[in-house]
Amino acid sequence: MIRTVLVALGLAIGVSAVVAQSNPIAERKEAMKGVGAATRQAAAIAKGEAPFDAAKVQAVFKTYGEAAKKVPTLFPESSRSGGETTAAAKIWEDHAGFKAAFAKFDADVTKASATATDLASFRTAFGDVTKNCGACHETYRIKK
Numbered sequence: 001m002i003r004t005v006l007v008a009l010g011l012a013i014g015v016s017a018v019v020a021q022s023n024p025i026a027e028r029k030e031a032m033k034g035v036g037a038a039t040r041q042a043a044a045i046a047k048g049e050a051p052f053d054a055a056k057v058q059a060v061f062k063t064y065g066e067a068a069k070k071v072p073t074l075f076p077e078s079s080r081s082g083g084e085t086t087a088a089a090k091i092w093e094d095h096a097g098f099k100a101a102f103a104k105f106d107a108d109v110t111k112a113s114a115t116a117t118d119l120a121s122f123r124t125a126f127g128d129v130t131k132n133c134g135a136c137h138e139t140y141r142i143k144k
């Protein structure tokens with residue numbers, strides 16, 4: 001709960017930026033955890049468990065967009081293993097494809113953020129954008 005609040009306030013991002021210089025694995029995991037927390041909030045809205053809130057929805061897309069730009073820069077050769085990473089070797093074998101998957105995610109987020117103006121349009125936009133999660137994880141993440 002506290003985590004979610006910190007992420008919502010953008011505080012976790014500030015903290016992880018400090019970690020970044022020394023530990024890309026920790027930082028990319030932190031950024032992805034922020035994406036996971038944002039997704040839980042958005043899913044609650046999509047399922048009708050929380051009211052539609054345009055500001056919250058835009059905050060979710062902002063978290064996605066920031067991660068889409070930052071995370072692909074956090075995979076230096078030296079970070080192939082360690083730190084309980086679930087990154088697959090394919091990230092380094094097909095780095096162009098990996099970056100393209102993040103660029104597609106980012107473009108879909110921009111589109112979703114522009115079209116999600118009410119609950120119905122948000123549901124469609126959220127559904128489209130979250131197809132990227134599984135698609136990328138399937139190829140570029142190992143299952144533990």
Ligand code: HEC
Nearest residue numbers: 029032033035036039085086087101102105132133136140
């Ligand atoms: C283009 C690729 C890509 C996309 C798109 C993507 N992810 Fe990830 N995600 C990764 C990779 C790679 C990891 C593994 C990072 C590591 O362990 O070093 C990861 C890890 C995670 C983790 C685990 C973090 C941890 O270590 O605790 C969560 C949660 C997650 N992603 C959620 C999401 C959600 C939700 C979405 C969609 C809204 C998403 N991701 C979209 C590539 C992606």
